[in-house]
Amino acid sequence: MTILDDLLQNNKSIKNIVILSGAGVSAESGIRTFRDSNGLWEDHSIEEVATPEAFQKNPKLVHNFYNQRRKQLLSSEVNFNKAHQIITEIEDSNLYNIVVITQNVDDLHERSGTKNVIHMHGELLKTKCTSCNISSPIDSDLNTLSICSQCNEKGTLRPDIVWFGEMPYQLNEIETYLNSADLFLSIGTSGQVYPAAMFVSTTPSECIKLEINIEKTNISNQFDYSIQDSSSKGMEILKNYLLPQK
Ligand SMILES: [Zn+2]
Known part of the structure; x- marks a missing residue:
């Protein structure tokens, strides 16, 4: 036994x-995620791409990073x-x-x-609007000019990912x-x-x-x-x- x-x-x-x-x-x-290789996720550190401060400082880099992760997730390689x-x-x-x-x-x-x-x-296939706070599905790239489908504000969308330091x-x-x-x-x-x-x-x-x-x-x-x-x-x-x- x-x-x-x-x-x-x-x-x-x-x-x-x-x-x-x-x-x-x-x-x-x-x-892969941060835990796999010395706290790096595809060569980016947590501080660079996974904190609200990082997004404030360099939204373009953060958007690009999650756009790539989203693309990978939606590729035929991942099941x-x-x-x-x-x-x-x-x-x-x-x-x-x-x-x-x-x-x-x-x-x-x-x-x-x-x-x-x-x-x-949070979820890679969702975006959250920092203006109206509504989370909506997304399967394409986001950028700093993306328009919220809920409130029509421009440039307010972020990946709906709970970053370090967030609840x-x-x-x-x-x-x-x-x-x-x-x-x-x-x-x-x-x-x-x-x-x-x-x-x-x-x-x-x-x-x-x-x-x-x-x-x-x-x-x-x-x-x-x-x-x-x-x-x-x-x-x-x-x-x-x-x-x-x-
Ligand atoms: Zn909105």
Whole structure:
């Protein structure tokens, strides 16, 4: 009997599953982020492209950066992977109430078919107007002259990305989900970005806490069990416990 058998064999008592997905999940689809190489994202530092101050100082550079990321995301090279797919299968089974809280700004969870997704750090395929504050879908480039489709102001659009120093989205809703979690899964997240790193400690004490990450994290000791492997391999292991065997 393994530790996982022990934790999950009575999975009938698991109803609410909260999944926190991080950079490791997107990395398997070829999407890189700051965490991959010394805090650089495609040769740009956080200070250059991911703070409100950076956007104020050099909006052109920041727009170009996110335009490229958006293009890459929409290119035929990028597809959802096995980890996204298994999460969708678990949701589709209707055996559980699932919410995916993602730190990722891509739409790969949605593309694989997962419905209940919270983008706590915003979305590449959305723009937010700094004048009317409305967020709208976008699949083309933005620039400093772009016109808001909602209020018709010019030059007020920014990427709808939660930058460093800004408040993540839907934290109250996230807290409600965490408070009623029976199983908390942290997948592909380094445990270094707050407040996401605190989510595990926000779950009830009886909640089963599992971590899947390629390496041990700073907060691994707060979980009941850590699978040190890729997101897709880890999810394949969990799938055997959560879905009836065919
Ligand atoms: Zn507007």
